[in-house]
Amino acid sequence: MRKTAIQTKDPHIQALARIVGGEKSILYKKEDLIAYDCDGFTVHRHLPKAVVFPKNTEEVAAIVKYCHDHDLPFLARGAGTGLSGGAIPLNGEVVISLTRMKRLLHVDLENRRAVVEPGFVNLKLTNSIADRGYYYAPDPSSQYCCTIGGNVAENAGGAHCLKYGVTTNHILGLEVVLPNGEIIEIGENGIPDPPGYDLLGLLTGSEGTLGIVTKITVRILKNPEAKQTVLAYFDRVEDASQAVSDIISAGMVPAALEMMDQTAIEGVEAAAFPVGHPKDIEALLLIEVDGISAGISEQINEILHICKKRNVREVKVAQSEEERARWWANRKTGFSAMGAISPDYLVQDGVIPRNKLPEVLKNIRAISKKYGLRIANIFHAGDGNLHPLVLFDARKPGETERALAAGSECLQVCAAVGGSITGEHGVGIEKKEEMRFIFSDEEIVAQTDIRDVFNPKNLLNAGKLFPTPGRCVEMKQVASSIK
């Protein structure tokens, strides 16, 4: 084990080490920092100045205040599973890792809420209350590892958010350290919507640019009485997407409605959790309905009927919890599974009107051909949230750039059919330029103005979420500074 003295003369590192209580709670050597040079988005990398591991809100506030007073850029990091580069220390930030603030503080079944520290892992919440018949609904596929703090920052969604809503629908209160070190509480006593502006809504999804979340009160739900899961294989993508539309138009709200295309199926079948999906189908649907027992089997029958009407090749209902779990593990590890068929991937995160899916997929196939890169598609079909996964090999010169361009074009396609450039993974570094596909310069300035209220020195997570100002924006800033 290493000696316990700080082996650097850097006064900032020594001061930060004193705040967090010594050598074991700070990293500053290159060998230790490398692990923090990126998150789940690996295209841009930068070493942080240091990584600190506070144990409580007071330490977070003291670190933030120190950075604020000494003009050191800083940012928060949870598990680093973000897919848009939100936790990448582009400016050599001091990274404030919240992984040691990982306690479940309080469970209040009567009022159906729980209080957690930001580093508490998403799935652990459900695991801790499952035996009492409760669960936490937002279930990003990264839920095995990602933190609830990171979920709040990214307003994470998941397969089951079709029926239950994304993270923002489940947040009742936050404790936040503002960029000057001040600690505030929003939604006190679990009353989520006090009069005045909806600050909870503003902070949720702010991608770590407005403050550092140090405590979260979330809504927990009672387990549904019954649950059934259907797997359907389609020869044609058009039929699968038509089936999705039919299910929704029939007035059903499944808990989850997921689609994978042929390349995605190839990936998951080559990886660690294969199910045995046929490889020659164009698409599969994974559909789950839940609720009170009465009515579930009618819904299932109707879904089976719709699938058949849309020329399904094979459709089956999970016969056991074990089978259901296998189907979900296969789906939820879908992104990482691409590692089995490609050294690198880039996940895109567009939103499209459901009925445009066949058209969008056709365009994506054309993009794939144009750039000579394979693109797999995993789709939260129910809410139109499409994840094109651009497969590439960063070791091959020029391929990373091609992948980025292909990814950007996929988003353009989504925006062009009336959709959006992010459903749940956030903008981060990755899509900040693509913000222009959907916002005018004025609209972007309106948003950075809000950021400046919270984060006037722009030390917290700078260079994310919004594009580098365009010409007219710069003009405006010049004008306002003259005033």
Place this chain on the structure above:
Amino acid sequence: MSLRESEIKSGPACTTVSLGNYRFSDPPDPSKWADCVHCGMCLESCPTYEQTGQEQHSPRGRVHLMKSVGEGKLEITEDLIDPIFTCLDCRACTTACPADVDVGGLIEQVRGQIRQAIPLTGWKALVSDFFLKGVFPYPSRLHLLGSLLKLYQKSGLQTFARKAKLLRMMPKHLAEMEAILPEVGVPVRKKYKHTNVIKAKGETKHTVALLTGCVMDVMFSDINEATIRVLTRNGNDVVIPQNQTCCGALHVHAGDRETGRRLAKQNIEAFRHVDRVIVNAAGCGCMLKEYPELFRDDPEWHEKAEQFAQKVEDISKYLHDTGYDKPKTELNMRITYHDACHLAHGQGIRQEPRALLTSIPGVEMVAMPNADRCCGSAGIYNLTHPEMAGAVLESKMEHVPQDVELISMGNPGCMLQMALGVMKYGRNQKVVHTVQILDWAYQKEEGKEVRI
């Protein structure tokens, strides 16, 4: 045929390939890190990340670090040692990783590079050389050590040392270890030195060879005895090749791949004439199955290692697959089962040992949450990283059910560590090897009085 000494001593043809800043022969396999997409799905499976919350102590962080050296972005320095050697090599990340990244394999290869670039110095080198190179590979020396230990335990010296508080002079973790040392018996390799074949009871269905293990045979000869009884009871002739040696796992984990290869060659030769090699120590079994990894640059030995690896099987899986007599007498016990890392994550053996246990009438299995979480033993990790090993053990013990009599597992290293846990946290369970329970059941059936 006897072993060709010269061949075994010489390594593979010296290779000059270097990979980024890995400059010695046998560099890590870059296709292993190429599979990693940096998703982080492995983080929560990792005991050292759980304890530290730090990503350089996580599988993803370690892969990234090892890759950075391979890509020439980072030199091999002293500061690399902490993240790479704090890994328990527990392989939990390999199970968790959707892209099947072999983090453990990479870690071992990189440790090989680090140990060549920065050799151990001082007392660490002395201790490591003494045990890893000077004792484990030599049965006679191990047996001598065993006899000394026995003398220590039986002569009253142990009682004296404990009473006289002499143990206080040792570092705390060593003193703790002393307290849980099992009572030393007669190593089976010594006992059956002049027995060619231990005959099956009744009709012979198979002939199998037993890997007795090095430390195992000295410290846990009773488990080897139980294994032999269970095998012969189920129609197996058992042979114990005398020129077998230590499996080399401890050497490979420590980065001494050269000694690992030497031992591997000796074992491959020693078991040349048998078609089944039965192992009752998960760590050793996993190592034997992975011998081919050691000979990536040596086609001839690679081929031999492949053939050898095919023959290796863990005792629980062997019994489960080839069939065994279900005990008929009731053994009224509540048992919980701990998945040894190198059985569950390393060899994918999870259900077989549980099935063996539940097939014994009267056994009530109590599930252990997170049963496949490392206990912190990890070979000699508990000696080299006592602080982390202790923290990992503490988390493990929180999950061991209170209301059981036995904690069963398939790896002697874990048994020592779990016994330490039982002692440290004031629990009262007995820690036993799965095969011992089956043996116990058979003996009871035969009307014998048994004490586990």
